[in-house]
Amino acid sequence: MSSLSVEESADRLQVQGHLQYDTPDHITPSNVHPSPLEQFHIWFNDARNASVREPDAMSLSTATASGIPSSRMVLFKQLDKRGFVFYTNYTSRKSRELEENPQAALLFFWREMSRQVRVLGTVEKLSKEENEEYFKSRPVGTQLGAWASKQSSVVVEDVLASRLAKFVEQFGIQASGKDGDVPSPDFWGGWRVIPREVEFWLGKPSRLHDRVRYLHIAGSPEDQPQWTIDRLSP
Numbered sequence: 139m140s141s142l143s144v145e146e147s148a149d150r151l152q153v154q155g156h157l158q159y160d161t162p163d164h165i166t167p168s169n170v171h172p173s174p175l176e177q178f179h180i181w182f183n184d185a186r187n188a189s190v191r192e193p194d195a196m197s198l199s200t201a202t203a204s205g206i207p208s209s210r211m212v213l214f215k216q217l218d219k220r221g222f223v224f225y226t227n228y229t230s231r232k233s234r235e236l237e238e239n240p241q242a243a244l245l246f247f248w249r250e251m252s253r254q255v256r257v258l259g260t261v262e263k264l265s266k267e268e269n270e271e272y273f274k275s276r277p278v279g280t281q282l283g284a285w286a287s288k289q290s291s292v293v294v295e296d297v298l299a300s301r302l303a304k305f306v307e308q309f310g311i312q313a314s315g316k317d318g319d320v321p322s323p324d325f326w327g328g329w330r331v332i333p334r335e336v337e338f339w340l341g342k343p344s345r346l347h348d349r350v351r352y353l354h355i356a357g358s359p360e361d362q363p364q365w366t367i368d369r370l371s372p
């Protein structure tokens with residue numbers, strides 16, 4: 139049963155009330171890991187173990203050079219010592235914006251756990267070798283789809299189907315095939331978001347949520363970044 143009440147009139151839809159968050163756990167600067175990447179690792183595993191639906195789905199926000207923002211969902215694919223990786227088409231709108239303004243914001247919302255993780259940072263492209271290695275691991279249908287889609291450009295449905303057919307023929311493999319030798323397109327690959335700020339949020343009753351924010355200490359060694367950790371007011 140929804141805890142929302144909605145009032146609708148001719149010129150307005152007004153929403154009142156919301157689910158009360160009531161998580162028993164607490165986070166404070168003293169009980170989190172000194173590294174936000176390790177803390178993320180812990181929370182990501184918690185989300186998987188709690189059967190959160192799509193814990194790997196995250197919102198990615200980018201902005202044009204003049205600061206016009208846009209957001210969309212992407213899949214989190216890798217956490218390494220430097221940051222968070224997702225894959226996409228390098229000619230898409232998000233990639234064009236990241237080329238002209240290499241700043242990104244990521245947001246995970248794990249509803250079932252009343253948890254949110256917010257990441258802000260600069261981006262870099264993955265190397266050709268890293269892209270090829272990951273592309274090889276993808277299902278054949280998805281590999282062919284990457285070739286067929288000129289992501290973010292206007293398309294009519296028939297064109298997408300005929301482009302797919304073209305690549306099925308070119309590579310001599312069906313989209314339903316199990317294994318294939320589909321080469322990695324050079325217009326497709328990963329971006330890594332290297333965080334300078336990460337915030338962990340835990341929903342509590344009466345909007346008195348727990349927030350713990352890490353800020354990267356400028357000049358700390360790249361292989362061992364240091365962070366200040368603060369509690370923020372909800």
Ligand SMILES: Cc1cc2nc3c(=O)[nH]c(=O)nc-3n(C[C@H](O)[C@H](O)[C@H](O)COP(=O)(O)O)c2cc1C
Nearest residue numbers: 195210211212213224225226227230231232233290
């Ligand atoms: C849950 C979810 C996961 C998605 N994952 C990806 C992804 O990993 N990579 C991607 O390019 N698009 C992904 N999409 C599609 C994007 O949201 C978006 O429609 C597409 O990338 C084009 O965005 P752009 O025009 O801003 O570049 C996903 C969509 C959803 C709803």
